[in-house]
Amino acid sequence: MSILELAKTMNHNLENSISLLTRTPATLDALLRGLPDEWTLSNEGENTWSAFDIVGHLIHCERADWMPRTKWLLKFGDSRPFEPFDRLGHIRESQGKQLPQLLDEFTAIRAENLCELRAMNLHPEDLSRTGRHPALGAVTLSELLAAWAAHDLNHIHQMSRVMARQYREAVGPFRQYMGVMQCAAHGG
Amino acid sequence: MSILELAKTMNHNLENSISLLTRTPATLDALLRGLPDEWTLSNEGENTWSAFDIVGHLIHCERADWMPRTKWLLKFGDSRPFEPFDRLGHIRESQGKQLPQLLDEFTAIRAENLCELRAMNLHPEDLSRTGRHPALGAVTLSELLAAWAAHDLNHIHQMSRVMARQYREAVGPFRQYMGVMQCAAHGG
Numbered sequence: 001m002s003i004l005e006l007a008k009t010m011n012h013n014l015e016n017s018i019s020l021l022t023r024t025p026a027t028l029d030a031l032l033r034g035l036p037d038e039w040t041l042s043n044e045g046e047n048t049w050s051a052f053d054i055v056g057h058l059i060h061c062e063r064a065d066w067m068p069r070t071k072w073l074l075k076f077g078d079s080r081p082f083e084p085f086d087r088l089g090h091i092r093e094s095q096g097k098q099l100p101q102l103l104d105e106f107t108a109i110r111a112e113n114l115c116e117l118r119a120m121n122l123h124p125e126d127l128s129r130t131g132r133h134p135a136l137g138a139v140t141l142s143e144l145l146a147a148w149a150a151h152d153l154n155h156i157h158q159m160s161r162v163m164a165r166q167y168r169e170a171v172g173p174f175r176q177y178m179g180v181m182q183c184a185a186h187g188g
Numbered sequence: 189m190s191i192l193e194l195a196k197t198m199n200h201n202l203e204n205s206i207s208l209l210t211r212t213p214a215t216l217d218a219l220l221r222g223l224p225d226e227w228t229l230s231n232e233g234e235n236t237w238s239a240f241d242i243v244g245h246l247i248h249c250e251r252a253d254w255m256p257r258t259k260w261l262l263k264f265g266d267s268r269p270f271e272p273f274d275r276l277g278h279i280r281e282s283q284g285k286q287l288p289q290l291l292d293e294f295t296a297i298r299a300e301n302l303c304e305l306r307a308m309n310l311h312p313e314d315l316s317r318t319g320r321h322p323a324l325g326a327v328t329l330s331e332l333l334a335a336w337a338a339h340d341l342n343h344i345h346q347m348s349r350v351m352a353r354q355y356r357e358a359v360g361p362f363r364q365y366m367g368v369m370q371c372a373a374h375g376g
Contacts, residue, residue, distance in 0.1 A: 012358035016224050020351075026218035031211055031344075036204050136361040143360035150359050150366060153352040156219075157368040160345035163208075167338040170200035172331035173324040178338060180345040183371060 012142050014122065017149040021114055024152040025107040028055060031159075033103055040099055042166045051159050055102045056094030057087075058155060062109040064089060066148040067116060073131030073141050074120075081132040117145075200330045202310065205337040209302055212340040213295040216243060219347075221291055228287055230354050239347050243290045244282030245275075246343060250297040252277060254336040255304060261319030261329050262308075269320040305333075 032040055032051055043050040049057070069082045094102060120126075127142040164180040175181045220228055220239055231238040237245070257270045282290060308314075315330040352368040363369045 012355070013224075013226065016226055019223055020227060023219055023223065027215055030214035030218045035207055035211065036201075038201065038204055039208060133361070136364075139361055143358065143362060146355050146358035146360075147362035147366075150352050150355040150362070150368070153348045153355075154366040154368040157345055157348040157352065157371065160341045160348065164338050164341040164345065167200070167334050167341075170331065170334035171338050172334075173321070173327055174331060174335035174338070176324075178335075178342040180338070180342040183345065 012127075012146045014127065014142075014145060017145055018114060018117070020149045020152060021110065024058075024156075025103070025110050027156070028058075028159075029103050029107065033100060038166060039163050042162070044162055044165055049158070049162065051163060052094065052099050052102065053090060054155050054159050054162075055099065055106055056090035056097075058152070059102060059106050059109060060086075060090040060093045061151065062106070062113055063093075066144070066151075067113045069131065069144060070117070070120075070141065073129060073144065074126065076131070078130045078132040078138060081134045084134050200315075200334045202315065202330075202333060205333055206302060206305070208337045208340060209298065212246075212344075213291070213298050215344070216246075216347075217291045217295065221288055226354060227351050230350070232350055232353055237346070237350065239351060240282065240287050240290065241278060242343050242347050242350075243287065243294055244278035244285075246340070247290060247294050247297060248274075248277040248281045249339065250294070250301055251281075254332070254339075255301045257319065257332060258305070258308075258329065261317060261332065262314065264319070266318045266320040266326060269322045272322050 032055070040051045043053070064083075065085050072080070072082055122141070127140065127145070129141050130138050131141065131144065133139045161180050161183050164178065168175060168181055171178070171181075220243070228239045231241070252271075253273050260268070260270050310329070315328065315333070317329050318326050319329065319332065321327045349368050349371050352366065356363060356369055359366070359369075
């Protein structure tokens, strides 16, 4: 079975994931760099995230989540659970920094990680290996890597919602035509 | 009252809207150009939109919605309702085209429209003028222009959801951590 065939049976094509993962830093750069603070630093209320926070979180995930867990899984299989991930770790990551710096850091670390991922030259049998998530239990490497890509989309989704909320009043009656204004956070 | 002051009372700063509107074409270009068709041509099921369809819709709105309505409002006030907008107009707009061409068209027409908007040199008294939306009734020019910007975010939100849905199965148990996978369409 080729890697393509196996990946298709899992609805996951690793090349498609890498294509998306490659583009996210430039996407966020194009959207956010130079944008007024009203857009990038505003959140949805107490204990919610701004676009700035989200970029910090994405950097933290590059350092502490996706690639470290990939390596952990390949090393320990399901014999040892992944290290827990600190969902507030981005606060340290972002402290004292400005958004342009975070955008630069995200671009650099994502590129490094994808370079490392490609160098691993993963085979179908690697992708079907199972690791242990501390909360979710058994997950395959394929699921972990697909989640890395989908997680980018999840946070683009969140970011567009957070930013749109800043115009909730400004758009007046047009609000009812905009799904994004009705979107609940769904936990992120 | 300066334009800045009046705009702030409406929670709408026209320069902030223009900042965002300026960035959307490059954002979509960075995300979508060269991305595999599985991401860009897949939708959420019958009569739903793919990323390709969304870009076509944004072009159609540039031609037939925001700027034409801005001019209409300034010409007729609320004495004549805006022309109805064809929500399926993007189908004609996109026919026989490839995504890179649509991305180029969106970039060009958005730049033209923003150039024209800036040349209008709108004053606070213009922004507070009222027009008549065929379905929503009275809307101010400020609301119309804020809606133009928020509409970009609405469709980035939709696009990230449509794309994430393609990985609904692939991410396995990680699905429950991703709000985007739980997001209902909210009508777009």
